[in-house]
Amino acid sequence: MKLTIHHLYADMMNLYGDRGNVIAIKKRAEWRGIAVEVVDVGLGESISPTSSADLFLFGGGQDREQTLLVEDLSGMKGADLRAVVEDGGVVLGVCGGYQLMGHYYETPEGQKLPGIGVFDMYTRPRRGDEARLIGNVLARVRAPEEDGVVHEVAGFENHGGRTELGDDAEPFADVIVGYGNNGRDGTEGARRLNAYGTYLHGSLLPKNPWLTDQLVLGALRRVDDRAELEPLDDSAERDAFASVANRLRKG
Amino acid sequence: MPGVMARRVDPKVLEKLSRRLRRGSVAITGTNGKTTTTRMVSKILHTAGIRAVNNSTGANLVTGVTAALVSDTSLSGRPASEMGLFEVDEASVPRVAEEAQLSLLAVLNLFRDQLDRYGELSYTAKVIASAFPDLPPDGSVVLNADDPLVANLGRGTKNPVFFGVEDPALDTGKLQHIADSKDCPVCGTALSYEAVYFGHVGVYRCPNCSFARPEPAYRATRVRMDGPRGTDFLLTTPGGEHEARIGLPGLYNVYNALAAAAVAIEAGVEAEDVVRGLRAFGGAFGRVERVRVGEKEVFLLLIKNPVGFNEILRTFVASPAERANADRAGHVLIAINDNDADGRDVSWLWDVDFEMLAEAVTPGGAVPRFYVTGIRAEDMAVRLKYAELPVHSVIPDRKEALLAALGATPPGETLYVLPTYTTMLELRQTLSDLGHTHPFWEDK
Numbered sequence: 001m002k003l004t005i006h007h008l009y010a011d012m013m014n015l016y017g018d019r020g021n022v023i024a025i026k027k028r029a030e031w032r033g034i035a036v037e038v039v040d041v042g043l044g045e046s047i048s049p050t051s052s053a054d055l056f057l058f059g060g061g062q063d064r065e066q067t068l069l070v071e072d073l074s075g076m077k078g079a080d081l082r083a084v085v086e087d088g089g090v091v092l093g094v095c096g097g098y099q100l101m102g103h104y105y106e107t108p109e110g111q112k113l114p115g116i117g118v119f120d121m122y123t124r125p126r127r128g129d130e131a132r133l134i135g136n137v138l139a140r141v142r143a144p145e146e147d148g149v150v151h152e153v154a155g156f157e158n159h160g161g162r163t164e165l166g167d168d169a170e171p172f173a174d175v176i177v178g179y180g181n182n183g184r185d186g187t188e189g190a191r192r193l194n195a196y197g198t199y200l201h202g203s204l205l206p207k208n209p210w211l212t213d214q215l216v217l218g219a220l221r222r223v224d225d226r227a228e229l230e231p232l233d234d235s236a237e238r239d240a241f242a243s244v245a246n247r248l249r250k251g
Numbered sequence: 252m253p254g255v256m257a258r259r260v261d262p263k264v265l266e267k268l269s270r271r272l273r274r275g276s277v278a279i280t281g282t283n284g285k286t287t288t289t290r291m292v293s294k295i296l297h298t299a300g301i302r303a304v305n306n307s308t309g310a311n312l313v314t315g316v317t318a319a320l321v322s323d324t325s326l327s328g329r330p331a332s333e334m335g336l337f338e339v340d341e342a343s344v345p346r347v348a349e350e351a352q353l354s355l356l357a358v359l360n361l362f363r364d365q366l367d368r369y370g371e372l373s374y375t376a377k378v379i380a381s382a383f384p385d386l387p388p389d390g391s392v393v394l395n396a397d398d399p400l401v402a403n404l405g406r407g408t409k410n411p412v413f414f415g416v417e418d419p420a421l422d423t424g425k426l427q428h429i430a431d432s433k434d435c436p437v438c439g440t441a442l443s444y445e446a447v448y449f450g451h452v453g454v455y456r457c458p459n460c461s462f463a464r465p466e467p468a469y470r471a472t473r474v475r476m477d478g479p480r481g482t483d484f485l486l487t488t489p490g491g492e493h494e495a496r497i498g499l500p501g502l503y504n505v506y507n508a509l510a511a512a513a514v515a516i517e518a519g520v521e522a523e524d525v526v527r528g529l530r531a532f533g534g535a536f537g538r539v540e541r542v543r544v545g546e547k548e549v550f551l552l553l554i555k556n557p558v559g560f561n562e563i564l565r566t567f568v569a570s571p572a573e574r575a576n577a578d579r580a581g582h583v584l585i586a587i588n589d590n591d592a593d594g595r596d597v598s599w600l601w602d603v604d605f606e607m608l609a610e611a612v613t614p615g616g617a618v619p620r621f622y623v624t625g626i627r628a629e630d631m632a633v634r635l636k637y638a639e640l641p642v643h644s645v646i647p648d649r650k651e652a653l654l655a656a657l658g659a660t661p662p663g664e665t666l667y668v669l670p671t672y673t674t675m676l677e678l679r680q681t682l683s684d685l686g687h688t689h690p691f692w693e694d695k
């Protein structure tokens with residue numbers, strides 16, 4: 001089986017080591033003998049689902065880049081991505097990419113950039129008296145996984161925008177240490193079916209290998225519902241997670 | 252805090268004192284290389300017999316500039332120096348320009364490592380540009396032609412002075428994924444590059460509008476890297492051509508030297524003194540330091556961001572010339588902290604091209620022996636793991652790690668230590684505690 005990583009706007013939305021997420025997915029698949037292809041989906045290029053397992057990554061960018069790609073996203077590409085999510089396809093949006101998965105993202109200049117609306121949420125700019133939300137984050141994932149384990153994730157957030165979830169949005173996680181969506185309601189990110197949105201980079205996936213595997217497995221199972229992943233030696237990744245998590249718990 | 256105090260006593264103190272400097276003041280800003288470039292200019296001025304006052308590293312805000320001038324001034328109010336030479340933090344440029352009557356303001360480059368502090372790169376560019384109208388009528392700006400965002404600052408400014416590198420052999424052939432300013436700053440179209448030297452720095456033009464790399468008045472051509480020992484290049488100035496050499500490795504130091512040459516010559520120094528000063532320059536505090544430890548050598552190379560990290564890996568660890576000289580790839584201690592001064596977000600480690608290193612060393616070559624340390628040692632270990640580079644040991648404690656890596660380095664060989672800022676201070680202290688203090692505080 002082959003795994004195809006569709007990296008949305010890879011050349012524009014690559015802030016904060018999103019590349020780390022691509023590397024983590026690629027390596028963890030390859031170490032299990034699964035071939036991986038990374039396809040960059042740029043401006044004006046359409047999403048082309050393949051006959052292999054597909055995984056979509058949507059990273060963070062600066063405001064300028066975000067403005068440039070909104071028009072592109074409002075056409076067929078956004079509709080296609082919405083269809084992928086509703087069909088149970090695997091999508092991970094981080095920071096700027098996450099923000100554009102909601103109804104809209106309002107820039108500091110007051111321009112409302114429409115998102116693709118897969119999460120019932122919107123993002124407003126920070127007010128003059130509000131700080132950027134910057135720092136390490138530790139959060140408990142909302143939904144227990146199929147193995148029954150409730151996972152924690154660690155990462156780093158850096159965003160001015162405040163995201164407010166609507167009634168139909170499920171948070172991805174609950175903040176233990178850090179700010180999360182808006183620094184007010186304790187939620188972090190959003191999840192719908194196999195689509196995940198989060199403010200965490202760090203990079204996110206290398207230190208949270210269970211999540212990487214969950215994304216990979218989700219993608220593989222769209223092609224073969226009995227797909228399984230062999231366990232890997234994750235001691236280095238676990239050490240990295242534990243080192244941050246312990247430090248944050250101590251305060 | 253003498254600067255803070257002095258400004259409280261007299262808010263106009265910087266303006267008053269800088270007016271008394273006979274040769275005026277120059278300031279150097281940019282993401283990378285401020286300290287090195289300022290020290291290079293300082294060395295050149297010293298060579299030319301010009302007395303300059305400069306602020307010390309880490310004091311590059313308006314208070315630091317004020318403090319430097321205050322301490323240079325006698326009780327009767329007369330300055331000991333003829334000229335001010337200031338390294339200025341990007342965000343402090345408008346304040347310093349407003350008060351210090353800069354005859355020259357040099358902008359070296361704009362990279363992304365200040366995101367924590369300022370939010371956006373284009374915002375930083377705007378902040379710097381906002382200072383230009385405060386330059387005196389005969390003042391000018393010195394800009395890196397090869398950095399599109401910096402070059403763009405020259406539009407709408409009178410008489411900008413550009414510097415740049417022209418050497419097709421240095422083209423890496425590809426934009427690094429970390430390139431963060433590769434769109435036209437005027438119209439947003441992706442720039443087309445004739446050569447990419449590192450990051451987004453190179454020879455470019457916009458395929459859509461008239462924006463293009465300006466013709467530099469100060470150029471480096473025929474650049475020859477001599478491993479860690481230094482770099483030779485042909486320096487072209489408006490007055491002629493000169494063979495130049497710096498005792499520092501890496502293309503980024505050629506840029507620093509070019510900027511220093513442009514600043515010094517525009518300030519009235521003779522080209523011969525520039526070349527002599529550059530040759531005599533031994534490296535700035537903490538940037539590249541060699542320390543003798545018995546029969547071994549320790550090379551301390553400060554890591555600031557992915558672009559710098561890549562340059563260091565390319566120059567020291569993966570360099571074919573280096574590997575030809577030594578039959579083993581050497582011992583490397585990477586030390587990563589995440590304090591404010593290091594950058595609190597370690598995501599940037601994933602933008603460093605360790606994969607390039609893995610490719611460069613695997614075909615039959617020896618792989619460096621990696622030790623990792625620092626508050627984020629474990630993150631660093633994961634990064635190397637995903638580049639398929641073996642990690643020899645993960646030792647978060649800095650002292651233990653240094654002793655282990657030093658102990659494993661055979662006599663006659665070099666231990667390369669690649670620390671972020673605060674781990675560099677810790678490791679230097681450790682070396683000093685061990686009695687190896689030699690060139691640490693010698694900075695000119």
Ligand SMILES: [Zn+2]
Nearest residue numbers: 435438457460
């Ligand atoms: Zn253009």
